Structure formats: C-alpha cells, structure tokens
Amino acid sequence: MLDLCVIKSYLKGVSVLETSFQSWFDDLYLENSLKMIQTAQRLLGNAETAEDIVQNVFIILLAKKDQVMLHPCPQAWLFATLRNLIGNELQKQRHRDTTPLNDNSGGGYEDRYSFPLCDCLPPGLSDSEKDILSMLFEAGYSYKEISYKTGRSELACRLKFHRAKVHCRDLLTKSKKVET
Numbered sequence: 001m002l003d004l005c006v007i008k009s010y011l012k013g014v015s016v017l018e019t020s021f022q023s024w025f026d027d028l029y030l031e032n033s034l035k036m037i038q039t040a041q042r043l044l045g046n047a048e049t050a051e052d053i054v055q056n057v058f059i060i061l062l063a064k065k066d067q068v069m070l071h072p073c074p075q076a077w078l079f080a081t082l083r084n085l086i087g088n089e090l091q092k093q094r095h096r097d098t099t100p101l102n103d104n105s106g107g108g109y110e111d112r113y114s115f116p117l118c119d120c121l122p123p124g125l126s127d128s129e130k131d132i133l134s135m136l137f138e139a140g141y142s143y144k145e146i147s148y149k150t151g152r153s154e155l156a157c158r159l160k161f162h163r164a165k166v167h168c169r170d171l172l173t174k175s176k177k178v179e180t
Contacts, residue, residue, distance in 0.1 A: 021065060025065075028061075028074055028078070029058060036057065036079070037054050040054055040086055056085055057081045057082050060081055117133065121133065121168060122172050124171045129168070130164075132160050132164050133165070143161075
C-alpha cells in the first residue's frame, strides 16, 4: 500500500518540510490518494503499477512544491500529473507489447517447424474468423490495415477479432475437456 512516510523520505535530505507545507501536503494526500489509485488502477489494470505511479505523482509534488502551492487548484495539478504518468506508462506497455522478442535478421536461422496458423486453429471456426486471426497474429496487420483490406470499419474488425478469439478459446477449452 502507498505510504506517506516513504514519499516524504525521498526529499528528507534535500529540504526541510515546513509544518504548514507538511499539513497542506498531508491533507492533499489523504484527500486524493485513494481516488488517484482507483483511477490509475482502472486505466492500467494493475494495482501495483497504479500505486507506484501515484507515489511518483506525490514525489513530483514534493520536488515542485513551490509551484504547486501557488497553483489555483492543486488537486487538478495532481490529476493532470497522474494522467501524464499513466499515459507514459501505457506508451511503455504498448512499446513492450509491439517490440519483437528476437531479431531474425542475423544468423540465418530458419524455423522448419513453423506451420500456418490456420492449420493450428481448432475445427469449428468460420473462414472469416480464421482470416482475421491469421491477419492479426500471423501477418501482423494492424486493425487499420485489416479494415482497409476487408472493407469493414476498424471497430467492426476489433469486434470480429474479439469474437473470433473468444470462439477459438471456447473450442480449445471444449477439446481439452474431451481429451481428459
């Protein structure tokens, strides 16, 4: 859980927190930290990361205390800073999700056991479900590219992919139950 003492310890050696600032800071922290954690957790889907980001917001507040104390609405400053840090975290997550794990450009490695995705999908999926799964996972197309290729809207492509993924998961779950 987020700890007020941990946050204050970051700047303990840098400057002495005056009692008026300390009281103002404590009130601001107690009033907003829970709402900020809930907001960050809802947007990020991870409680630990949400708490870390909120803690970083308060550390930034301590570093910029003179500016924030003069701000007409410190609560708005807190949430704007939170929004920026969440945006940075989401951007990092997207980058991690899209960065390939390996680089096949060197070494001349050839995967002899590679099969087309369509051959590995469970029976029962329609051709259009196989196509959209293949375009996303095998060909690596974005939703925008799939939208252009299929003549559907980007939202329709996202929905089609979601439904195909759920249907595929259901079919795989059923086949595993039959095997056991």
